[in-house]
Amino acid sequence: MSANTIDMPTEALSLKGERILLVGGAGFIGHHLALALRRAGAEVMVADSVLINNLVSLVVRRDIDPVRRALYQGFVLERFALMRDADVDMRVVDARNMYELSEVFNEFMPTKAVHLAAISSAVTANKAPALAYDLQITSLRNLLELCRLRQSETGQVVFFSSSTVYGDFENDWVDETVRPRPRGVYANAKYIGERMMREHERLYGIPYTIVRPSALYGIRCISQRVTQKFVENALMGKPSRLEGGGSGLLDFTHIDDLTDGLVRSMALPGGLSRTFNLTYGAARPVSELAAIIRDRFPDARFEEAPAAKEKPKRGTLRIDRAREFLGFTPKRDLSVGYAAYCDWYKAQWEKTAASLGQG
Numbered sequence: 001m002s003a004n005t006i007d008m009p010t011e012a013l014s015l016k017g018e019r020i021l022l023v024g025g026a027g028f029i030g031h032h033l034a035l036a037l038r039r040a041g042a043e044v045m046v047a048d049s050v051l052i053n054n055l056v057s058l059v060v061r062r063d064i065d066p067v068r069r070a071l072y073q074g075f076v077l078e079r080f081a082l083m084r085d086a087d088v089d090m091r092v093v094d095a096r097n098m099y100e101l102s103e104v105f106n107e108f109m110p111t112k113a114v115h116l117a118a119i120s121s122a123v124t125a126n127k128a129p130a131l132a133y134d135l136q137i138t139s140l141r142n143l144l145e146l147c148r149l150r151q152s153e154t155g156q157v158v159f160f161s162s163s164t165v166y167g168d169f170e171n172d173w174v175d176e177t178v179r180p181r182p183r184g185v186y187a188n189a190k191y192i193g194e195r196m197m198r199e200h201e202r203l204y205g206i207p208y209t210i211v212r213p214s215a216l217y218g219i220r221c222i223s224q225r226v227t228q229k230f231v232e233n234a235l236m237g238k239p240s241r242l243e244g245g246g247s248g249l250l251d252f253t254h255i256d257d258l259t260d261g262l263v264r265s266m267a268l269p270g271g272l273s274r275t276f277n278l279t280y281g282a283a284r285p286v287s288e289l290a291a292i293i294r295d296r297f298p299d300a301r302f303e304e305a306p307a308a309k310e311k312p313k314r315g316t317l318r319i320d321r322a323r324e325f326l327g328f329t330p331k332r333d334l335s336v337g338y339a340a341y342c343d344w345y346k347a348q349w350e351k352t353a354a355s356l357g358q359g
């Protein structure tokens, strides 16, 4: 029996004896989580198709220049190497295929499973609705069915939802009691996934944890969100767009804070059958990102652009519930975490450009 308690720091929590399956675990969040779970003593198996926002998509993409292609491929290969060195097992599996997933599942017999498989960009998901629904919902259906059939073994399924389920914020903040009003393919697929999780708990007694992260940033991300785009533009000498003057709010969250919260949700009993916002817990205007960029890259340029009408109005995702049940305390303020990320990115960029003779 684990002696984990809510007042313990994350590094002291133990998941020893747990076998944790990460479906879609070779992506940005998945590989960081796999490493964090190994540090907590769990056995970890990753099942990933490596098709979406991963190795294969990088090779076939035409919209990036040679430096960025080499840089992203380097990040992805480093993910695999880090997982290999940490004894994370990995299988190339398309989780939409029940046969493929069940082979891994039945061999590994997870005590916990985490579902991350998705098109993880709302903009891309809206452009490919059939694929987006299929990847998220069919893979989740298969995972939940396997857990139902092996109910006595799998004690917890963690589902990666998103802050986008809230839709347009009516106030500056939301907590988990605010009724979701999802807009668009991505947010609706997440909301459908949440409902599948709750119904499986109600009908078949499979304990769940739903997490709603927001605006993540951190090393080895290739998703080209605003945090990455601003750095790349600065490095390429291109101007970045400041929509609405940078007044839009986002609850920027460092990947290490998120993985701390996830380890806590799996190690502590308060993580079971609840929905949590897992963010930094304080929204910041995009203009603050721009200020950090200007500090790290004095030549960086920004262009004012009108506010994007299609983007939902966002704000703070309050984390009082995660604090109460998980003792979750994010530690990486944007001013420190993002500045360190900028410096790391610049070093990686320069190394890659030099290796291509473009330094």
Ligand SMILES: NC(=O)c1ccc[n+]([C@@H]2O[C@H](COP(=O)([O-])OP(=O)(O)OC[C@H]3O[C@@H](n4cnc5c(N)ncnc54)[C@H](O)[C@@H]3O)[C@@H](O)[C@H]2O)c1
Residues within 6 Å of the ligand: 023, 024, 025, 026, 027, 028, 029, 030, 047, 048, 049, 050, 051, 052, 053, 054, 093, 094, 095, 096, 115, 116, 117, 118, 119, 120, 121, 135, 139, 160, 161, 162, 163, 212, 213, 214, 215, 216, 217, 223
């Ligand atoms: N990154 C963020 O800011 C953020 C915020 C909120 C929620 N999320 C959610 O967290 C999850 C992980 O996000 P990420 O940033 O790591 O994305 P990512 O694109 O880096 O990783 C997703 C992984 O899922 C895999 N995958 C997709 N379909 C699959 C399938 N059918 N079978 C097996 N593997 C499959 C991909 O190959 C990829 O490796 C996603 O569900 C995403 O929607 C991410």
